[in-house]
Amino acid sequence: MKILVATKNKGKAKEFQSMFENLGVEILSLNYIEGSPDVEETGVTFEENAILKAETISNQMNIPVIADDSGLEINALEGRPGVYSARYAGIHKSDEDNMKKVLEELQDVEDNNRDAQFVCALAFARPQKETLVVKGECKGQILREKRGSEGFGYDPIFFLPQLNRSMAELAKEEKNKISHRAIALEKLKKLINEEDLLWEKP
Ligand SMILES: O=c1nc[nH]c2c1ncn2[C@H]1C[C@H](O)[C@@H](COP(=O)(O)OP(=O)(O)OP(=O)(O)O)O1
Numbered sequence: 252m253k254i255l256v257a258t259k260n261k262g263k264a265k266e267f268q269s270m271f272e273n274l275g276v277e278i279l280s281l282n283y284i285e286g287s288p289d290v291e292e293t294g295v296t297f298e299e300n301a302i303l304k305a306e307t308i309s310n311q312m313n314i315p316v317i318a319d320d321s322g323l324e325i326n327a328l329e330g331r332p333g334v335y336s337a338r339y340a341g342i343h344k345s346d347e348d349n350m351k352k353v354l355e356e357l358q359d360v361e362d363n364n365r366d367a368q369f370v371c372a373l374a375f376a377r378p379q380k381e382t383l384v385v386k387g388e389c390k391g392q393i394l395r396e397k398r399g400s401e402g403f404g405y406d407p408i409f410f411l412p413q414l415n416r417s418m419a420e421l422a423k424e425e426k427n428k429i430s431h432r433a434i435a436l437e438k439l440k441k442l443i444n445e446e447d448l449l450w451e452k453p
Pocket residue numbers: 257258259260263292319320321322323336337338349369402403404405406418430432
């Protein structure tokens with residue numbers, strides 16, 4: 252079976268591929284589809300943007316589609332960068348630029364006030380069916396400098412106290428057990444299972 256994930260983010264696509272591997276599901280991302288449009292993320296919540304991305308592509312292609320809208324919420328910054336995580340330092344800026352901006356903004360913030368969470372909303376849109384939406388979170392703290400080289404995005408500056416490592420110091424199998432994305436995906440799988448059970452009733 253193949254599932255389309257409506258993302259152009261290669262880091263995300265890899266993680267979905269890895270999380271679906273044991274189920275024998277192949278993940279395709281929008282990078283495989285020529286001329287697929289950038290869906291504008293006009294929502295103000297992760298859920299809204301995930302629904303927007305999933306439903307737009309599902310309607311266009313008439314197939315089931317999963318979309319992921321995710322980001323980093325930092326308590327000392329009142330939840331920023333939040334839904335603007337991908338474009339925090341500007342539209343054409345890189346993960347490096349985004350991390351640099353966060354580290355600069357937190358320069359004078361004490362160690363005990365650097366709590367943050369990664370958030371992931373997943374939407375599963377299908378032709379003629381209601382869209383399923385779930386959310387997962389992963390709590391940690393913002394480091395003062397980058398650590399590790401795995402993962403993507405803000406992983407190098409995100410510290411997991413219980414593991415005493417940054418997210419970028421985890422092997423992908425480890426990250427894919429505890430991440431906001433993994434937690435959301437578990438919830439989505441449960442919802443799909445429950446739905447199937449409902450349909451099977453006489
Ligand atoms: O596990 C993660 N580890 C580190 N950083 C992460 C993670 N998950 C999301 N993030 C960051 C990356 C990006 O700055 C933003 C997502 O933005 P978001 O709009 O959902 O994705 P995107 O624009 O890169 O790709 P797309 O919209 O095509 O799925 O949050």
